[in-house]
Amino acid sequence: MFFSGVTYAATMPYASLVGVDTLGMSPGWFATVMAAGSILGTLVSLTLGYISDKLPDRRLLVLATALAGIIAHGMIYVWPTQLSFMIAMALVMPVAGACYGQCFAYVRVYYVTHDPKRADFMVTALRMVFTLAWIVVPPLAGWIAAEFDIFNVYLASSLSYAAVAAIFALLMADKATAVQMPPPVRAEGASLLSTFALPLGTLAGLAGLVVMTAAMRILTFTVPLFIVGDLGGTVTDVGFYAGITAAIEAPCMLLLAYLTTRWTKETLLAAAGLVMAAFIGIASILTSMAAFYWLLLLNGLGTAALMSVNIPYVQDAIKGRVGLSTSLMDVVAIAANLLGATAFGLLTTGGNYRFALMVGAGVAVVGAAIMAFGNMSRLGELRTAEAT
Structure with missing residues (x-):
């Protein structure tokens, strides 16, 4: 999970700087490439999620997706052109992007099989390990990008995917780590589709997650350019x-782990959307890096909730289908990437990054509202039956 975190932490903060500033793509073309990858990634993720619940050994999918990551980001490093960036991000990374979700699906199934009481705890703990990579890597990657070559961040990601592949190859040598969930039991007379059913409240929650995460994507794509262009910062400041x-997320996740024993996940996620809206909205009117750094307290809290509470929320979406449910994390992320990249391309065509952030704040509010109004009966404190 740490190396999986490195693959994101080394590259995501710099994607727009590489595509737009370094390779010379227009914001609109960059957004189109990212959007195309998102569309394909949605189909790939659902397919792999369904397959993972059928395969006798789900570790094979983690290995395959990690190999795709080696190829995609290695291609950008070895062949740094607009064409290689387009091929990697639109065609190969949709497969590699499923590695994150399939790792969590494997962890969930492993602990449900061997130690069910620790399953939720271990998923949360490993999400914190993923976050540790974001504490360590971006500042280091920013320094390397500024002092040497920005494409080195893709070398770091490719090597990290190689580490994930090596770890799972070693796991496959141990038969005890081969686990799988039994298929869900279909009620008598029920159709096959009934085993894939999603309640309306869950559908609303997933839609709200997509919209809130799209606001985060607008932030992710825009803020590096905003820091460098509007706040007078550097690539190092981006890191x-x-x-x-x-670093703020890590302790916040501990707080959120406690809050999930007191409040429903829907409540925490809707509140997270409002926190993100406050951060993005206030950031859009700032004029100095110093003030921006202080504001990161809000960003850390909101991001921690949307990136940790969302995992158990999504994994419970389709009963008895952990792999397919977990793949919905990728679907949410990919759909959000599609919306966020499209919005980024439209909003920043004239180079107005402040306006893009203002719109991002509004999008976060809309996502929180969808989550809240679609789950009114689920808002507030946990009921006794749920808590136990």
């Missing part, structure tokens, strides 16, 4: 922004 946010 510190990501690292500081992650």
Whole structure:
């Protein structure tokens, strides 16, 4: 999970700087490439999620997706052109992007099989390990990008995917780590589709997650350019922004782990959307890096909730289908990437990054509202039956 975190932490803060500033793509073309990858990634993720619940050994999918990551980001490093960036991000990374979700699906199934009482705890703990990579890597990657070559961040990601592949290859040598969930039992007379059913409240929650995460994507794509262009910062500041946010996330996740025993996940996620809206909205009117750094307290709290509470929320979506449910994390992320990249392309065509952030704040509010109004009966404190 740490190396999986490195693959994101080394590259995501710099994607728009590489595509737009370094390779010379227009914001609109960059957004189109990212959107195309998102569309394909949605289909790939659902397919792999369904397959993972059928395969006798789900570790094979983690290995395959990690190999795709080696190829995609290795291609950008070895062949740094607009064409390689387009091929990697639109065609290969949709497969590699499923590695994150399939790792969590494997962890969930392993602990449900061997130690069910620890399953939720271990998923949360490993999400914190993922976050540790975001504390360590972005400042280091920012320094390397500024002092040497920005494409080195893709080398770091490719090597990290190689580490994930090596770890799972070693796991496959141990038969005890081969686990799988039994298929869900279909009620007598019920159709096959009934085993894939999603309640309306869950559908609303997933839609709200997509919209709130899209606001975060608008932030992710816009803020590096905003820091460099509007706040007078540097590429190194971009790395510190990501690292500081992650450092705040880690203790916030501990707080959220406690709050999930008191409040429903829907309540926490809707509140997270409002916190993100406050951060993005206030950031859009700032004029100095110093003030921006102080504001990262809000960013860390909101991001921690949307990136940790969402995991058990999504994994419970389709009963008895952990792999397919977990793949919905990828679907949410990919759909959000599609919306966020499209919005980024439209909103920043004239180079107005402040306006893009203002719209991002509004999008976060809309997502929180969808989550809240679609789950009114689920808002508030946990009921006794749920808590036990």
